[in-house]
Amino acid sequence: MAYPAAVKDAFQTELAGIRDKGLFKEERAIHSPQSAHISVEFPRGAELREVINLCANNYLGLSSHPDVVAAAHRALDERGYGMSSVRFICGTQDVHRILEDKLTEFLGTEDTILFASCLDANAGVFEAILGPDDVMISDRLVHASIVDGIRLCKAMHDTYKHCDMAHLEQKLQEHQDKRVRVVITDGVFSMDGDLAPMDQICRLAEQYDALVFLDDSHASGFIGKTGRGVHEHFGVMGRIDILTTTLGKALGGASGGCVSGRREIVELCRQRARPYLFSNAVPPPIAASTIKVLELLSASTERRDTLEANAIFWRQGLKEAGFVIREGDSPIVPVMLFNAKLAQDVARDLYYEGIYVVGFFFPVVPAGQARIRTQLSADHDIPMLARALESFRKVGAKHGILGLDKKGIIEKFGS
Amino acid sequence: MKDMILDYIRHEYLDEDEADDIDLNEHTPLISGGIVDSFSMVSLKRFLEKKFAISIPDAEASPEAFDTVTSIIALVTRHQAKKGA
Numbered sequence: 001m002a003y004p005a006a007v008k009d010a011f012q013t014e015l016a017g018i019r020d021k022g023l024f025k026e027e028r029a030i031h032s033p034q035s036a037h038i039s040v041e042f043p044r045g046a047e048l049r050e051v052i053n054l055c056a057n058n059y060l061g062l063s064s065h066p067d068v069v070a071a072a073h074r075a076l077d078e079r080g081y082g083m084s085s086v087r088f089i090c091g092t093q094d095v096h097r098i099l100e101d102k103l104t105e106f107l108g109t110e111d112t113i114l115f116a117s118c119l120d121a122n123a124g125v126f127e128a129i130l131g132p133d134d135v136m137i138s139d140r141l142v143h144a145s146i147v148d149g150i151r152l153c154k155a156m157h158d159t160y161k162h163c164d165m166a167h168l169e170q171k172l173q174e175h176q177d178k179r180v181r182v183v184i185t186d187g188v189f190s191m192d193g194d195l196a197p198m199d200q201i202c203r204l205a206e207q208y209d210a211l212v213f214l215d216d217s218h219a220s221g222f223i224g225k226t227g228r229g230v231h232e233h234f235g236v237m238g239r240i241d242i243l244t245t246t247l248g249k250a251l252g253g254a255s256g257g258c259v260s261g262r263r264e265i266v267e268l269c270r271q272r273a274r275p276y277l278f279s280n281a282v283p284p285p286i287a288a289s290t291i292k293v294l295e296l297l298s299a300s301t302e303r304r305d306t307l308e309a310n311a312i313f314w315r316q317g318l319k320e321a322g323f324v325i326r327e328g329d330s331p332i333v334p335v336m337l338f339n340a341k342l343a344q345d346v347a348r349d350l351y352y353e354g355i356y357v358v359g360f361f362f363p364v365v366p367a368g369q370a371r372i373r374t375q376l377s378a379d380h381d382i383p384m385l386a387r388a389l390e391s392f393r394k395v396g397a398k399h400g401i402l403g404l405d406k407k408g409i410i411e412k413f414g415s
Numbered sequence: 416m417k418d419m420i421l422d423y424i425r426h427e428y429l430d431e432d433e434a435d436d437i438d439l440n441e442h443t444p445l446i447s448g449g450i451v452d453s454f455s456m457v458s459l460k461r462f463l464e465k466k467f468a469i470s471i472p473d474a475e476a477s478p479e480a481f482d483t484v485t486s487i488i489a490l491v492t493r494h495q496a497k498k499g500a
Contacts (some may be wrong), residue, residue, distance in 0.1 A: 035429055147454050159455040161430060367449030 022340065028356075033064035034253060036379035040356060049358040052388050054374045056253075059331055060221050060303045061379030066074040067296065068289045075288030082283050087114075088270075095287040098221060102294045103258055106222070107245070108228060108237040111266040114287075116279050118217050118246035118257030124273030125213075125242060125259050126153035130182065135175045138184035139163065139196065146184060155180075162189075165200045165215035172208035181210035182242070187230030188218035191365050191373060193332030195223070198234040205292035211241040217257075218332060221250030222304040222378075226298055233329075240381055241265065248284065252293045303378040307331050310376045310385060317389040318374075322402035322408070331376035335392075336369070338406060339413035343370040346395055353391035368415035416467075416491065417441050421460050424451070434436050441484040463487065466491050469494040 018024050028042035034056060039048045062068050075095060085091035096114060103112040115121040122145040126136060134155040138146065141162045150157050158175065160168040168183065175181055183205050185196040198214065207214045216229040224232025229245070233239050242265055247256035259269050269276060281287070297303070311331040318325050324336040337343040343359030350357050350372075361370035376385075396402045401409055422437060428451050437443070437450065445451040451459065460476050463469070468473060480490050 140452065150454075158458055161428075164430075362449055 017291050022344070024313050035123075036377050036381075036384060038062065038356065042351070049351070051354050052350065052380075052384055053356050054376075054388060055356055055358050056375060056377065057218070057249035058253050058377050058379065059218075059250040059307055059375070060297070061377050062293055062296070062303070065296075068252055068292050068304075071288040071292035072285035075285045076332055077375045079284035079288070081285070083280055086277060086279065087281050088277065093284055093287070095284050095291065096281055099287045099291050099294075100258070100264055102291055103260055106228060106298065107216075107243055107260045108231070108241055109240070109260040111264045112258050112260040113266045113269050113273075113276065114255045114281050115259065115273075115276055116282060117248065117255055118215070119148070119243055120275035120279065121257040121259045122146045122149040122215060123152060123246040124149065124275040125244065125265075125269055126150055126155065126182075127195065127274065128269045128272040129265055129337065130155040130180060132156075133179040134182070135178040135180070136182050136184055137168065137175065139189075141187065141189050141192070142184060142186050143190060145215070146186075146215060150184070154324070157350065163194065165197065165204065168201070169204055169208070172204060172210055175201045176208065181205075181208065182213050183210050184213040185215070186218070187214050187216035188223060188330045188332065189362060190218050190332065191371075192326050193328040193330045193334055193373075194326065195219075195230055195233065195329055196199060198230050198236050198240075202234075202236045202239045206239075213238065213242040213244075217244070217246040217249055218330065219299055220245040222307050223294075223330065226301055227304040245283065247290050252286070252290050254282075254286045254289065256286055256290065307376060307378040310378070310382070313382060314374065314385055315374055316387075317385065318392065321389060321393045321396060322404070323392065323396060324404075324406055326371075333374045333376065334371040335374060336371050336406065336409075337401070337413075338368055338370055338409050338415050340370045342401075342409070342413045343372055346399060347372055349395045349398065350391055353395060355388050355391045365404045368410075416488055418482060419466065420463075420487060424459065424484070427458060427462075428455070441488070443484070444482055446482045453483070454494040454496075456481055459487075463491055467491050467495060469498060 024360060028040050030038050030040055031048055033038040036053055038051060040051055041048055079093055079095060083091040100112040100114055126149045130153050132154045136150050136155050136157045138159050139162055140159045158171050160171050164369055172181060172220045185201060188195055191361040202212055219229045221227050223230050231240050242261040244259050259266060315325060315333055326334040337346060340361035343361055346356050357372045357374055360374050365371060421439060446453055460471055464471055480486055
């Protein structure tokens with residue numbers, strides 16, 4: 001028996017501790033394809049509920065799009081299911097190369113390398129290109145996968161206050177003695193929905209001779225006039241040295257990610273990035289489907305335009321109803337509740353009103369900043385969102401929070 | 416030493432709009448209170464090392480040791496004494 005009782009007890013105590021802190025995550029099973037309207041089983045064994053989905057990263061509604069599904073079927077027939085190899089042995093197919101080229105063109109960069117996920121891309125890229133003489137200067141709210149990538153790298157790291165350009169400039173000045181400086185930011189911050197000021201970041205990076213790293217996972221496909229990302233929105237396409245993004249959100253939503261950017265950086269990843277060298281690439285059906293997604297998005301901006309209109313309608317509706325929301329230009333709209341229990345209670349009540357949302361609280365977001373993160377999709381339509389707003393109004397009234405500002409909510413519920 | 420460290424924390428970690436809301440003193444929990452995240456703690460460590468001409472091993476730069484200005488002062492004082500000995 002290689003599982004001693006003492007070890008089992010220790011694990012059980014840890015799990016009990018997670019439960020006691022209210023941090024235990026329970027999954028809800030969806031019994032339908034991913035879309036704006038889904039059938040959910042929660043808790044396990046409960047009757048299925050039909051709900052409006054306001055918490056998916058399915059921004060463009062392509063996760064179950066018939067053309068995308070058909071492309072996967074075709075690739076399954078023509079290229080098979082899996083590769084049973086990493087890329088550099090015998091795991092590279094034509095579809096992988098075509099997808100890398102298409103992503104390069106779409107993102108406006110020099111070259112692209114696929115990873116099994118954007119988490120893998122972020123985990124691998126810094127270690128592949130930086131060493132002890134270099135420094136990574138990151139926004140304090142970057143995604144957890146970037147934090148992991150930074151921790152795996154031997155270069156020095158430093159942070160600047162969220163989107164605070166004066167603080168970033170101070171840090172760039174402090175680190176002028178380093179061989180390479182890299183400014184690291186998300187494009188759209190996933191918990192707040194705000195955009196990094198890429199025009200100012202690029203200007204500072206050029207002034208202080210630094211590279212720019214942008215994780216555009218919550219932007220690729222829909223931010224910017226033609227959906228290329230936050231760099232398009234701020235008019236700095238071609239000035240991003242390292243751009244990572246995911247195929248697991250707007251770009252089809254299955255899985256996979258990439259590093260796109262300067263040719264030499266991409267090549268160093270191909271030679272050295274451990275998650276790339278030691279795991280298989282995305283399987284052929286996903287590669288082929290993502291190629292189809294990029295074709296759809298290059299042919300028309302209709303989906304990102306619908307998404308933009310939905311986000312404007314939703315933000316306006318929540319504000320008019322009397323909720324406190326985080327301002328921003330993205331389809332991520334956080335409804336601020338500040339108190340962790342209130343966020344959980346409101347999310348639960350909304351579920352029973354037919355709205356699927358999730359409450360987030362410390363340590364996922366800063367202490368006293370609990371919220372419900374709502375995310376729009378091009379699959380939503382205005383009548384559906386109007387119905388969802390009605391449910392928000394009903395639940396908000398039940399808890400007596402409509403019309404209260406931050407101070408009022410904290411006075412009533414605590415922070 | 417206390418005021419110098421508090422000033423640094425205020426400037427390095429608090430946004431202007433937060434500064435009035437947070438009662439920052441030597442007992443305020445920094446890491447467990449969510450003011451300084453463990454990932455950003457590194458600049459505080461470098462500040463202490465430079466300002467007080469000491470070297471804090473990574474193993475000692477724990478979230479517990481950095482959780483209040485009081486515990487930080489204890490850590491710095493210990494290393495200053497070690498250096499002087």
